[in-house]
Amino acid sequence: MRRLFLIGIIIFLVLTVVTAAGICAGTDHVKLYSEANSQYAAGEYAQALSLYLQLIERDINNHSLYYNTANAYFKLGETGYARLYYERALLLNPFDRDVRNNLRFLQNNMKEKIVPLYNEGLFKALSSLSSFITQRILGILEIIFFTAFIIVIHLYLIFPSLRENLRGSVYGSLALFMIFLVLLFALNSYEKNHPKGVVVDETIEVLSAPVIESEVLFSVYEGAKMKLKEERGDWIRISISDGREGWIQKGIIEFI
Amino acid sequence: MFRLIKTGRTILIPIFIGMVFYFMCVGALYSEERIVNLEANVDHSEIGLLDMLTLTVTVNTENVKSISKPTLPKLDAFSVVNESSSTRTSVSILNGKTTRSRELRIKYILKPLKKGTFVIDPIIIQYKGETYSTEPVTVKVVDGHVADEADVYMLDDGTPLDIEQLKTDIFILVEPAESEIYEGQQILLTYILYSRLDIDTIALKQAPEFSGFYKEDIYNATKLENRRDTYNGQEYNTTLLKKVALFPLRPGIYDLKPLVLDTTVILKSDDPYGFFGRPYSFQVRSNDVIIKANPLPEKEKDFTGVVGELSFNLTGRDRSLEVGEATACYLVLKSTGNIGAIRTPEIYLSKRGRAYLSDTKTDMVEEEDKLYLIKKFEYTIIPEENGTLFVDTNDILYFDTVSKRYIYVSPDPYRMSITGKSIAEEPIIKKQQRSTGRGSFSFIKGDIKRLMSRSQSFLKEPLYYLYHVLLLGWIGFFFILKSKRENLKRDAVAYKKVKARNTAMQILNEAKSRIEENEFSNAIDHIYTGITTYIAHKCGKTPQDITIKNIRTILAEIFSEEKFSAKGSDKEQIASIIERCIQYKFSSTGIDDEHIIRELYEQSISVIDSMERK
Structure with missing residues (x-):
């Protein structure tokens, strides 16, 4: 009986310490987040971004954090990373209208507007609906x-x-x-x-075959979203929503 | 005899052939490789400035498989107009020794450049570590013509060769449209090979050089063509060798280096037996081209460097679109001048919007003996304000070679109709205004008390699986429990057996309350009902089946079952309780002793518990 009581006390103490540590860490995160927001409000987007990224490195998966990070990237002119973080925010909360509005705005500002292959009537409605299905x-x-x-x-x-x-x-x-x-x-x-990725470089060339000497089919620009279709060695075959397909080298796009 | 002679001849012929072959092989084995003779000759020791000199270098070798051509010494007073070579090989067998002699004869046709007496230095050949050289040759060059047969050259076999005739039979012609142009103005050069000879082989010896020019290659031949063309009243086979557009970078006089081809032709012989003709190798050069590039009039500040013709237009993909929708506009420059020098034109929008240069393409097209260079700039336009949007660009200043003056050219603005709601002046990414009134900070998500980390997919969370397992486990357990109970209920006898104690206890509790209320008669009834109900349920009968007469039989049945056989006193006690209850119930005086009834009640509880324990 006495032994059981002791075990109970130890478990209670451990849980108390863990909870307290969690609360402290949580407070620290909020502090850092608020600081980042202040920097953003002051127009110091680079500093704000650095703080947001610190939080992301702590494995905090939060759609507000991703949203703010994307905004900071957008302000710094990095369309590719901005889209990447808007898409990540949408995965966590597909119903967030702010994220959707900003993403639409960003897409309109991209160098190349990619028009989906099926973009009329029922297809458009289905496509819109599918964006909510995460x-x-x-x-x-x-x-x-x-x-x-x-x-x-x-x-x-x-x-x-x-x-x-x-x-x-x-x-x-x-x-x-x-x-x-x-x-x-x-x-x-x-x-x-078939994970989806975003182009974060200014331009990447999409080739007809997984060899460097092959023909350049087309170029895609920063912020373009693509889907992995196949993987072969250091190469991946990708497709874009407008139906174009080709090969690119691994590691030149960021997966959502 | 006859037969013997015939037989002897038959044997002798193969023996003779065998010996010849033997000596040839042995001779070849022991033959020596060497250069026997190297000499240089000129056809005339004195020539005029208008004559040509033929320098013949002859190399005689024995058993030498291959030897490199001798190199000419530096010739200051002569230029090499042509070069041809021929070889002759003979095999001789002398005293059983086979000698393979080879003569390489190289003919250089030299054009004197100045008057005087000149020495052509010895021509040297190095072979297997030994140096062989010719004697120096002295030539005197005087004014005009000297040799009356200077233009008649001899082929190796002694056949005369008319060089002038050869020059009219095969030549490369370059005729620029103009020899005097402005700096930066285009000049189109077309190198065409005219030939009336049977060309055996042809190869590029020297490509023309265009130093001082910006050039755009249009065509380079890879094979001979056989187009028929007439030049100076004569019919020729022609081949377009090269086409190039040149743009002089600076004013000046440019002497273009010629295009030179190594050619071998098959010359037809007058000899009726010379059926196959004789090959003759020489070089064909294009004619000299001298271009004078004049300076442009005083250049204006905005001059783009384009000289010639220039057209400039602006088109678009869409005439109407919505605010925020991207479209493309194309700026196309077409000029005979060098438009490579033009910087990317700026794009101006009459309304708020964004414009990016998204692509640049260059092309060329040939029209009316002029090469037009085309540059196409593609701009992505994203309007941010509704209304009529005009896309315009800046003017371009070029020098027009027809009117000989600087001209500004500008395209017509491209008009687009923009519909939809204008995007806010400040194109920051904004959150929709909320009533919280957080002011300028509202465009980011700020007010949070806890930065909750969420999982993108629950499938990686242990809690997700734990939740499912716990609930499924619980519902499984509950289902099994409930099923058992329901099965039990379905079997009423078995259920009652299990629930006998509970039922009896409920009735006995009622008896207890009656005792508390001093309703002893009712209490007796309840005790009796409780104990008989217990017995009846235990043996699968109804309480009405239990009477004073059959109670012992029934109890005997119950206690005959294995689990009740342990203790016989319980049976006696139950029978006693029932008898006493019946006795008190039907007693005429009734009973009012609380103590006895309470004892009866406690005995009942005790005996039921005792039986349940067993």
Whole structure:
């Protein structure tokens, strides 16, 4: 009994220290973030950016942080990195209107406006809808339907008299949970195999084959978004939303 | 005899051939490689300035497989007009020794440059570490013509060769349209080979040099063509060798170096037996071209360096677009002058917007014996304000060679209609205005109490899996529990057996409350009902089935089961409780002793617990 009591005390102390450290670190992050915002407000974009990047290096995945970082990059004229961080912010919060507005503004200011291959009517609507479908959103929906399924199952088991009424809800919530679970894993697998990247250099040349001597098909400019299609040695085959495809060397684009 | 002679001849012929072959092989094995003779001759020791001198260098070798050509010494008083060579090889067998003699004869046709007596220095050949040299040759050059047959040269086999005729039979012609131009003005040179001879081989010896010019190569021949053309009333096969546009960089007189080809032609012989003709190698040179580049009149400040013709226009991809939408405008310069010198023109927008130079392309096109250089600038335009947008550029000043004056040229502005809502004056990235009134700081996300780190994908979070596992585990456990209970309920007898104690206890509790309220008769009833209900449920019967008559039989049945057989006293105690309850229930006087009833109640609890424990 005494031993159990001691173990309990130790666990409590460890948890207290860890929580306190977490709170302190959190306070430190907020302080740094506020400082970065002050620098931004004062027009010192380079300093602000440096502080935002320090926070990002601490593995803080926060869409507001990414948004501000992207703004700082934009102010410094680095369109490629600005887009990269807007896209990262959108992954965390696809419903953020500020990020979407700024991203649209940025795209309009890019050197080359890439018009998607299918940009009319239903395709446009689907494309717009798909931009909201991220792994995070699918994950949240999956958790919601999973929780709903658990609750409905509970009710079903506890109240035999309501079973007839609850049967539809059980099947419905189970089906939705399964659908979103499958979609989540499918999207995860697809994005792992075909990650999207952004051009951060001023211009890169896209070649017809994975050899340096091959023909230059076209050039893409800073801020262009592309999808990895295939990987071969030091080369990757990419495609752009307007349907163009080609080979570029690894490491010259930043993956979102 | 006849047969013998015939046989002898038959044997002798192969023996003879074999011996010849043997001696040839042995002779070849022991033959010596050497240069036998090296000499230089001129056809005339005295020539006129208008004559040509033929210098023949002859190298005789024995058993030498190959030897390099001798190099001419430096000739100050002569220039080499032509060079040709021929070889002759013979094999002789003398005293069984085979000698392979080879004669290399090189003919240089020299043009005297000045009068006087000149010595052509010895011509030297180095072979296997030994030096061979010719005797020096002295030539006197005087005015005019001296040799009456100076223009008649002899081929190696002694056939006369008419050099002048050769010059009209094959030549390279360059005829610039103008010999006097302005600095920076284009001059187009076309090198055409005219030939009436059977050309065996042809190779570029020397490309023309254009020092002092900016040049644009238009064409370089890679093979002979056979176009028919007439020149001076004679028909020729012609080949376009080279086409180039030149732009003199500075004023001055330019003597262009010629284009030289190494050529071998097959000369037809007058000899009726000379069926195949004789090859003759020599050099063909283009004619001299002298260009005078005059200075331009006093240059104006904005002069771009373009001389000639210049057209300048501005076009676009779209006539109407929305605010913020990108479009392209194209500035096209077309000129006979060197537009490479023109800097990228600035683009002006009549309304607010952005313009970037996104591409520059150059091209050339030939029209009416002039080369037009084309430069196309592509600009990306992003309008930020609605209304009519005019895209314009600055004027370009060039020198027009026709009117001989400086002219400003400017394109018509390109007009576009812009629709949509104008973008704010200050194109900062702005967050939508909120009612919080955070002023200028509102365009970034500032007010947060905690910088929460979020996961992009839950699939990497252990908590995600823990949540699913815990809930699924719980629901599984709950489901199993519930299933068991429901199965039990479905089997009512078994359920009652399990729940016998609970049911009995509920009834006994009621009995206890009746005791508390001094309702002893009711309490007795409840105790009786409780204990009989317990027994009935345990043996799968109803409480009504339990009577004073069958209680012992029933109890015997219950206690015959293995789990109740441990203690017989419980059976007796139950039977006793039931008998006493019936006795008190049907007693005419009733019972009012609380102590007895409470004892009965406690006995009931005790016996049920005792049986449950077993």
